[in-house]
Each structure stands twice: as C-alpha cells, then as structure tokens.
Amino acid sequence: MPADRACPDCDEPMERMTLKGSDVVGEIRMVSEEPTEGFLSSIRADEILTPVPYVCPSCRRTLFYAEE
Numbered sequence: 001m002p003a004d005r006a007c008p009d010c011d012e013p014m015e016r017m018t019l020k021g022s023d024v025v026g027e028i029r030m031v032s033e034e035p036t037e038g039f040l041s042s043i044r045a046d047e048i049l050t051p052v053p054y055v056c057p058s059c060r061r062t063l064f065y066a067e068e
Helices: none
Strands: 048-055 062-067
Touching: none
Parallel strands: none
Antiparallel strands: 048 062
C-alpha cells in the first residue's frame, strides 16, 4: 500500500475506497499504449495500472491514483 495520502484541500488523511458498480463490464484499467512524455513516461506499454479512489472523510473530495 502506498504512503498515506492527505487531502490537498483540508489536509485530512484520505481513505482508500473500492470501485463498485453494476454498469461496469469487467474491471477498469489504465494501460499506456505508446511511450509518452511527462508523468506517465515511465509506464511500459504492457504495464497495467488500476485506478484506486481515495476519499476525504471531511470534504468528500475524491482522487484517483494509478496503482499496480
């Protein structure tokens, strides 16, 4: 599990959540199709990352982080 994540708005520790839903077929994945520049440049084309939601219990801000 990654280091604790803090809300950028109110600095409260965010809680890791799980994506659920009946409209989603299969699982949601993030896959790099070509080499890019910037923050995703280190992801290989065959590497699959899962978007994981984190929710702030105070302000309810939700952020998604790409995790293996």
